[in-house]
Each structure stands twice: as structure tokens, then as C-alpha cells.
Amino acid sequence: MTYNREGFSISNDESKVDVLRLKALLAGSYWAHDRDIDTITRSIKHSECFSLCDNDYFVGFARVVTDYSTFAYVADVIVDPDYRGKGLGKWLVDTVVNDARWKGQLMMLATDDAHALYERHGFSTSQKFMGINCR
Template identity: 30%
Template sequence: MECSDDLQRMDIDMIHRFLSEESSWAKGIPLETLKRGMEHSLCFGGWSDGRQIAFARVISDQASFAYLLDVFVLPEFQGHGYSKQLLEFVLRHPALQGLRRFVLVSSNARGLYQQFGFQALGKPETYMEIHRPALYQP
């Protein structure tokens, strides 16, 4: 798989279709919301035979903090190590080196992320959130 962080290469239609229709975390996300989020994030894609099959993005100040989100490999390409290749590419990105904290939220791929050093929150009682899980639902 070939990986890139070139925003211009991203297949926004495929990304939007997957996130809005198949993901559990961004179901119904409006296209304009996704585009705005991508414009203000580091975006990463994976391609096989010229077709984008994977995506991830990182929100970061590029100095001390980053949040990894929207990570996926299209279902028909899962099970071939592409998620690991994409994560390796993301974590090697020059703008994401020397960070004090790198976080993510995952309910179903914790084993994958643990292979890259992510672990459960050390002090979960210190984290707070405003969470609107059905924000994009009518």
C-alpha cells in the first residue's frame, strides 16, 4: 500500500461515504463538516492500485498534543495489514514527533493501537468531555 499525507489526493467522496454511512462514530456527518475538519487536520491516506482504500486524520498543535481519529480501511481490504502500514506512516510524520500526549478513542481496535504504544488512560478521572454522539442524526 502506498501512503500519503497530500490532502489534494484524498478521495473525499469515498471518505464521506464510509464515515457517513458505515462508521459507528460519524454516521450522517455532512459533507461540508467533513471537508472543514479535513482542511484543519493532517490527513493520511492509503492507496492500492491507484484506489484509496484507507484514511486517518490527526488534529494537532504539532508541538505537544495530537488526537488520532477517523481511522479506517475499507472492509474489502481489511485483514491485509494495511491499518498497520497506515499507522506507521502517521506516527512517523515529522509534524507529530516529540509530542507530550497523543490520544485516540477506539471501541473495537484497541489491540491494533496497543501495538503502537497506545494504552488506556493513566488517569481517566482527569479527562472530561462534551460528547454528542447523535449530532449528525436527523
Template identity: 40%
Template sequence: MEWRKDDYLITDDKSKVQLGTVQRLLAATYWGGRRPVEIVERMVAGSICFSLYHGTTQIGFGRAVTDSTTFTWVADIVIEPGYRGTGLGQWFMECLVAHPAIEGTQMVLQTRDAQGLYEKFGFSGNSALMSTKVTDS
């Protein structure tokens, strides 16, 4: 699937993931700093991936690990620092939670920041582990 807004694109096409860019973005985080590109490649293979582009430059990444029925683990949401605070994170999450393989599942994520963003999408919990309400499926 693809979503477009102005000069931006979000895609779930794994062949478009720029592994080096994702590894660099994650290296700057508190949770993904020690993941070599080989590990990034394996996690991409086992996940539904969302890549955010400005033109042809990848500026964001996130992924979901799911059984596509009841449960989804949202992980590794990261956007280039220069693009933060522009609404792209909200749009990114809108696209992720509406993906047909994820929609309607209980979603969990672990984070120490951006709780305000995630709460807009039904996530709640303590500062480390947040989850969405279970829906009837």
C-alpha cells in the first residue's frame, strides 16, 4: 500500500526500505543503537514495514509484528530529527493503524517518549508499555 501527502510518501513495500538509512536512524535512538545492518535486514523481513519518504529520500521508518487477527507489536517508529514536529508522525501513525493487516488488532508498543502522539490513536498505559483497547473481531 501507498499513502501520499504533498511531497511525502509512506509505503509498506519492503523492497523500498533503505537498510542503511534505517540502521542510521535507529542508531540515533535509545533503543536501537546497537543494531547492525544485518539485524535490520532480518527484522524488516519478519515485519510489516512502513517507510516514509520526502521525494526519494527515506526520512522515517516503523514496523509492525502481527498475527493479523488479534495482536500487533508496533516498533521502531523513527523520523529524521529535522522533520519532527511537522505532523508527519501523526500521519505516519494514521497510516499504520489503518493498514488492513493491523486494523482491529490490539496494538502494543514500548516507549519512553511521544506518549501524547500515541494516545491520539487509543494507546494508553504507563510510560514504558502502552496498548490499545481490545476490539471485538
């Protein structure tokens, strides 16, 4: 499925993931700055991925690890710093958490930042991780 908005798109087509750009984006994160390309490639293969693009230029990413029946874990949500402040992160998270494939499942994520972004999508803070969201 592909969603479009003002020249941007979000696609869950795995072939849209630009692995080298994703590595560069993750290198600027606190949680995956040292993740190697093989690990990134494996994580893509074993997840449902969402690519955010400006036309064909890869500018953001999120993935979901799920058993497709009871549990979905949101991971690696990232938007290129040059594209932040445009509502793209909100749109990406909204698209990910409202995907019908995990409706009714326990949804979780772990984060040290962007709590307000995730709270607006039903996640809440816990001592161990950010949020449990049964959708």
C-alpha cells in the first residue's frame, strides 16, 4: 500500500527501503548509531517496513515486528533531520499504528524521546518502555 501527501509518499513495499540511506539516518540516532549494514538488512527482512519518500528520495523509515495475531512492536522510527518539523513523523507514525494488520493487537515501542508524538497515538509511558497500546 502507498499513501501520498503533497509530494511525499509512505509505502510498505520492502523494495522502497534504501538500505544505504537508512544506515546513514540510523547513524545519527542514539539507538542504532553503530548498527552495521548486515544487521539493518536482516531487520528489514524480518519486519514490516514503511518507507517515507520525498518523490523518490528516501527521507524516513519505521518498521513493525509482529506475529500478526497478538503483538506488534514499533521500531526504528526516524525522519531525516532536514525534513523534520513538517508533520512527516506524525504522518508516518499514524500510518504505521493504524495499519489494519495489527488492529486489536498489543502494540509497543521503546523510546527515550518524542514521547508527545507517541502519546497522541495512544501510547503511554512505563518505567521499562514507552507505551502499550491495544488497538
